[in-house]
Amino acid sequence: MVSNGGTNGSTTGRMGASGHAGQPGRPLRVAQIGCGQIAPQHLRAYAETPLVEAVVVMDVDPVAAQEAAAAAGGVPWTTSFDEAIRRDDVDVVSIATPHHLHAPQVVAAAEAGKHVLCEKPLTTSLEEADRMIAACRNSGVRLGMWMVMRYTSAARQARALLRAGAIGEIVNIRLPDVHDKVRDYYQRGVGGRGRPTDWRGARAASGGGALIMNAIHQIDALRFITGLEVRRVSAEWVSFTGLADVEDMINVVLKYDNGAIGTIDTANYAPGGGEAHVLRIYGSRGQLQTARGSSLKAYVEEPFAGGKGLPAIPAREWTDVPAEDMGSSRTLVLEDFARAIASGTQPPVTGEDGRASIEVVLAAYASAERGQTVALPLAVPAAALLRSP
Known part of the structure; x- marks a missing residue:
């Protein structure tokens, strides 16, 4: 279940595949996956550009997810990765989770029809890297990296x-x-x-x-x-x-x-x-x-x-x-x-x-x-x- 992160405790839970790109004139809608130490920097970046907006945050730790949701202006939060990536109001999935989770999460997001922006490292093996790249290519979505240097x-x-x-x-x-x-x-x-x-x-x-x-x-x-x-x-x-x-x-x-x-x-x-x-x-x-x-x-x-x-x-x-x-x-x-x-x-x-x-x-x-x-x-x-x- 996805909480709306607000004071009324209602839920959203809109599901389904979104289009591969945002509509003209509308910001790209991002699901933030992982609400650890790097997440606040991601949330600030979303707030600093009109091209993108956070629409849901996800972390297996509900406290971390709730804190990130509040920092993002009260967006919905969830502890379910699958629910977050399958929302029909999500265009992009931003991955900021432990390294060993990058490959399965990128592949799942691509198969759900979402573009992916992944934290470093891409993954921990070339075999997984090739699988991630192929999944995004086969699904017609983009795979980018948070390589800030x-x-x-x-x-x-x-x-x-x-x-x-x-x-x-x-x-x-x-x-x-x-x-x-x-x-x-x-x-x-x-x-x-x-x-x-x-x-x-x-x-x-x-x-x-x-x-x-x-x-x-x-x-x-x-x-x-x-x-x-x-x-x-x-x-x-x-x-x-x-x-x-x-x-x-x-x-x-x-x-x-x-x-x-x-x-x-x-x-x-x-x-x-x-x-x-x-x-x-x-x-x-x-x-x-x-x-x-x-x-x-x-x-x-x-x-x-x-x-x-x-x-x-x-x-x-x-x-x-x-x-x-x-x-x-x-x-x-x-x-x-x-x-x-x-x-x-x-x-x-x-x-x-x-x-x-x-x-x-x-x-x-x-x-x-x-x-x-x-x-x-x-x-x-x-x-x-x-x-x-």
């Missing part, structure tokens, strides 16, 4: 500068993403403020630790910024806290299709913390540095003339690239997804993009497990490793 000023400007040849050919990429999270992160989420849960620390449910939980955002951002594809992966991992059967720290070396080398150094537990969301791209004629997606600096050996929205950069001195006011990254993801549905085109971040990031993660885990370099593409099926680091 693409939607920062620094990412967009770095991408444009690279395409303009400002620093020459990319030769090396370095990305530290080191955190000192609270000790009960795996039980209570970011800051230890979430409701008790056990899925984050269980490899069978989460697929892994620091890399799949956090740095997968950076893997996707690197692919977007550079346009390069990973061809070989080697990695070493460690779990020293004894708090979960997933990695606390992992170092990953990437070999790209143009010959460049990349390194990702990520951790959930690093006493005292370290550099986080810092990216350095070394080119044959210069370097770009970003920090947390909000700032970008450039160094070039030869003057860069700029143009087409890019600033001029003098030679041989570090130059701050002015940031653009892009607004909320989640709102931008949502608006791009809504426009893609309205125009009948693919969203800017597709299920295939989500699959590409998962493939790198799985290759890193396989390398750490086997003690050898792993080549891409991986063979399918390639399930997430279930043994602890």
Whole structure:
């Protein structure tokens, strides 16, 4: 049963398949699936754009569902996934649930005729990723990803500068993403403020630790910024806290299709913390540095003339690239997804993009497990490793 979330306690429960897109002039109607720590950011994004509106929220925890419904302005709430996705007033299903639930929920939503916007990671195996992509394709619905690190000023400007040849050919990429999270992160989420849960620390449910939980955002951002594809992966991992059967720290070396080398150094537990969301791209004629997606600096050996929205950069001195006011990254993801549905085109971040990031993660885990370099593409099926680091 679906509660309307209001004071009269009445129910809606309208069921049936909706059309594949919202009506012209009407916002796309979203079912929010999962009301955990990330859900408030989704709800704010819905409220910030006229292109989308939340019409129902769902969580297996009725308290979480009721709180989210109230935050969304008193929309209906339910504890039934099936009821939420089969409402005839739902066009889009937004998935923000534990990783192991993504595949069955995306497939079910697609089969119900709903477009899907899925949180990272897409899933924890390539076999499931292919099944999700196929289900959406066969049902004629769109599958998009909440990959927000693409939607920062620094990412967009770095991408444009690279395409303009400002620093020459990319030769090396370095990305530290080191955190000192609270000790009960795996039980209570970011800051230890979430409701008790056990899925984050269980490899069978989460697929892994620091890399799949956090740095997968950076893997996707690197692919977007550079346009390069990973061809070989080697990695070493460690779990020293004894708090979960997933990695606390992992170092990953990437070999790209143009010959460049990349390194990702990520951790959930690093006493005292370290550099986080810092990216350095070394080119044959210069370097770009970003920090947390909000700032970008450039160094070039030869003057860069700029143009087409890019600033001029003098030679041989570090130059701050002015940031653009892009607004909320989640709102931008949502608006791009809504426009893609309205125009009948693919969203800017597709299920295939989500699959590409998962493939790198799985290759890193396989390398750490086997003690050898792993080549891409991986063979399918390639399930997430279930043994602890």
